[in-house]
Amino acid sequence: MTDTTTGVPTDAVVELRYFAAARAALGRTAETLSLDAGATVADVVARLADGTPSAAPVLARCSVLLDGRRAAPSEVVPAGARLDLLPPFAGG
DSSP: OBOTTTOOBOSEEEEEEEOHHHHHHHTOSEEEEEEOTTOBHHHHHHHHHHHSGGGHHHHHHOEEEETTEEOOTTOBOOTTOEEEEEOOOOOO
């Protein structure tokens, strides 16, 4: 597979969903992203922050769910995965 924006071969397409402050900071609710083989959760977050620098402070505080479970930054993101970025929030 090839990333249509860069022409660079990729090995994984993943779905990203953004919630609350992450959604507001990035200006979108969801997207798909092409990743190189072996990309980690931290790589994805860094790529998002590089693409939208104003969102970096929010992204740095987000918890990331990988297919519905909390993921460590060092965890490799497999093809077809869904990542949810959830900023801290309070509730009553």
